[in-house]
Amino acid sequence: MAARQQTVNCGCKGIRTCLLCEANDDKRQLLNKKDSVRYDFTYDQESKLAVPVCGNIQQAFPFPGVFLWENFVSEKEEKELVTQMDQNIWRESQSGRRKQDFGPKVNFKKRRVRLGGFSGLPAISQKLVNRMTKEPLLADFHPVEQCNLEYSPKRGSAIDPHLDDSWLWGERLVTLNLLSDTVITLSLDQGWGDMDRGEVRVAVNMPRRSLFVLYGEARHRWKHAICREHVLGRRVCSTFRELTAEFLHGGEQEKLGSELLDIASSFKGVPV
Numbered sequence: 001m002a003a004r005q006q007t008v009n010c011g012c013k014g015i016r017t018c019l020l021c022e023a024n025d026d027k028r029q030l031l032n033k034k035d036s037v038r039y040d041f042t043y044d045q046e047s048k049l050a051v052p053v054c055g056n057i058q059q060a061f062p063f064p065g066v067f068l069w070e071n072f073v074s075e076k077e078e079k080e081l082v083t084q085m086d087q088n089i090w091r092e093s094q095s096g097r098r099k100q101d102f103g104p105k106v107n108f109k110k111r112r113v114r115l116g117g118f119s120g121l122p123a124i125s126q127k128l129v130n131r132m133t134k135e136p137l138l139a140d141f142h143p144v145e146q147c148n149l150e151y152s153p154k155r156g157s158a159i160d161p162h163l164d165d166s167w168l169w170g171e172r173l174v175t176l177n178l179l180s181d182t183v184i185t186l187s188l189d190q191g192w193g194d195m196d197r198g199e200v201r202v203a204v205n206m207p208r209r210s211l212f213v214l215y216g217e218a219r220h221r222w223k224h225a226i227c228r229e230h231v232l233g234r235r236v237c238s239t240f241r242e243l244t245a246e247f248l249h250g251g252e253q254e255k256l257g258s259e260l261l262d263i264a265s266s267f268k269g270v271p272v
């Protein structure tokens with residue numbers, strides 16, 4: 001009967017899976033798709049190059065659009081942040097993740113935004129947002145959404161390769177990574193030049209307590225994913241998103257944008 005026989009608490013829909021629902025045959029079949037050729041690189045933070053992994057004969061290439069701020073929060077702050085988050089309900093989400101959202105209610109397909117129950121970013125984030133704006137790349141960064149995600153190896157948590165929306169969400173995607181080191185995998189389904197036979201992947205290390213920013217090509221052209229094998233312990237992250245020009249001064253939806261900015265920057269939020 002239903003393709004989705006869920007007897008367990010999981011939030012997966014359609015092609016998404018996690019360890020809890022893969023017991024279901026229909027879901028297991030989805031796991032068998034394999035890519036023909038894959039070109040694997042790792043990102044080198046010093047040189048900002050994507051460097052071929054051992055045994056790979058490809059050339060390194062420049063990889064712009066990634067910024068990493070190591071030790072962005074202290075161990076003590078990390079503990080405080082996670083303790084605060086754990087006082088709120090974690091809601092089941094796709095692919096074995098759980099989430100908490102502080103932001104407007106959005107229908108991306110219909111391109112509709114409502115304030116909904118949005119009451120602002122959480123109080124504890126005020127000092128984080130102030131701190132991040134000390135970095136020139138983020139000097140004018142005004143987030144209007146914070147999404148907390150929790151990943152667990154027990155649930156096989158992951159996020160499939162995707163591009164974030166770029167109608168409502170602006171240039172910079174800013175993520176604070178807590179509790180575990182992980183790897184974010186940036187990919188292009190189809191390579192170029194002598195790598196035109198398959199997918200190109202660039203693995204970027206995201207250390208525990210670091211702030212990670214995607215912008216430019218790495219945000220708009222390369223998909224990003226967290227693979228299951230890179231979730232080695234409980235991982236919690238907070239992603240901060242800003243508005244596009246359409247919702248800012250002089251834009252068509254400036255009024256709504258300015259309401260969102262006012263609410264967000266009250267830092268009195270509870271999850272929606």
Ligand SMILES: O=C(O)CCC(=O)C(=O)O
Nearest residue numbers: 149159164175226237239
């Ligand atoms: O877990 C992460 O660091 C990435 C999450 C993500 O890509 C998203 O929520 O759109």
Ligand SMILES: [Fe+2]
Nearest residue numbers: 162163164224
């Ligand atoms: Fe994303």
